[in-house]
Amino acid sequence: MEALQVRHRKEQRDLQSRITQKKKQASKKTRKGVNDECNKLEDELKEKHASEVAAVSGEAPKHDDGVPSEQLEDLALKTDGDEKAHTTNGTDDIEDSRAMHLASDEAIVPSQLRKPNRQKARLAKRAADVEAQVRQAAEEAKNMPDMKQQERTRMLDSMKERGLHEKEIRADGHCLYSAVADQLEQLQIPLGSAPDEKSVLKYKAVRGAAANYIEQHGDDFVPFLEEPLPDYLHKIRDTGEWGGQLELMALAKSYGTDINVLQDFGRVEKIESGRGGEGRVMWLGYYKHGFGLGEHYNSLRKAA
Numbered sequence: 001m002e003a004l005q006v007r008h009r010k011e012q013r014d015l016q017s018r019i020t021q022k023k024k025q026a027s028k029k030t031r032k033g034v035n036d037e038c039n040k041l042e043d044e045l046k047e048k049h050a051s052e053v054a055a056v057s058g059e060a061p062k063h064d065d066g067v068p069s070e071q072l073e074d075l076a077l078k079t080d081g082d083e084k085a086h087t088t089n090g091t092d093d094i095e096d097s098r099a100m101h102l103a104s105d106e107a108i109v110p111s112q113l114r115k116p117n118r119q120k121a122r123l124a125k126r127a128a129d130v131e132a133q134v135r136q137a138a139e140e141a142k143n144m145p146d147m148k149q150q151e152r153t154r155m156l157d158s159m160k161e162r163g164l165h166e167k168e169i170r171a172d173g174h175c176l177y178s179a180v181a182d183q184l185e186q187l188q189i190p191l192g193s194a195p196d197e198k199s200v201l202k203y204k205a206v207r208g209a210a211a212n213y214i215e216q217h218g219d220d221f222v223p224f225l226e227e228p229l230p231d232y233l234h235k236i237r238d239t240g241e242w243g244g245q246l247e248l249m250a251l252a253k254s255y256g257t258d259i260n261v262l263q264d265f266g267r268v269e270k271i272e273s274g275r276g277g278e279g280r281v282m283w284l285g286y287y288k289h290g291f292g293l294g295e296h297y298n299s300l301r302k303a304a
Contacts (some may be wrong), residue, residue, distance in 0.1 A: 048295075155262070179284050192209065
């Protein structure tokens with residue numbers, strides 16, 4: 001029995017050393033798995049020792065764990081003494097391993113024990129919601145009238161009634177100015193922006209004419225602006241900012257020609273130059289739904 005106890009104590013010390021080493025090397029992600037493995041090793045050794053003690057001493061009365069009460073008490077006292085003898089710098093190896101165990105990462109936690117990733121779950125739910133909304137919008141769109149096609153059909157009918165045909169203008173933010181440039185060519189009116197008009201983009205020359213007129217007659221336009229006049233002029237001259245009602249007014253005055261803007265349902269908006277009697281009229285087609293960028297102007301020429 002004494003030899004058996006000596007061997008048991010040695011095996012317990014060896015196991016504690018192994019356990020300490022495992023827990024020191026554990027990461028946060030491996031913590032749970034290492035802890036479970038260490039508990040299992042301890043239980044297996046304890047059960048083995050209990051069986052061996054029972055075999056040597058005969059069928060002695062068993063403790064709850066299957067170890068004879070006297071042997072269990074003796075082993076506990078001696079093991080405790082051995083553990084105290086193996087402390088370093090006054091710190092118990094077991095307590096040290098537990099502290100490191102709590103500060104380490106978990107790496108090999110079984111997938112069924114991992115906590116669900118809430119962020120991934122939220123992202124997945126959001127993606128599913130967006131997909132559902134897209135499907136719903138597509139279904140609703142099937143039952144909606146094709147605004148683009150309907151507007152196009154009505155515009156073509158209105159052009160035909162007035163003896164006009166359409167010159168399509170590129171939808172690039174400069175469409176109003178490009179359409180006016182095309183109309184000026186049809187009316188044989190110079191763009192009048194540079195000594196050599198061929199060296200300047202046509203739409204850019206028209207932008208310059210609109211900006212110059214607004215700058216020279218600022219009092220007529222400033223009340224309608226939502227930004228300082230210099231900033232507004234910069235947008236007209238140097239950017240792809242869309243043109244609208246104010247620019248049409250400036251161009252009609254600058255080039256001395258009335259401008260008729262044909263719109264959906266055959267409505268015609270007239271911008272007068274103030275030089276009545278000259279008989280020069282530009283025709284533009286205005287679309288609200290017909291092009292990718294939204295609002296758009298085309299040039300309308302007289303049918304041959």
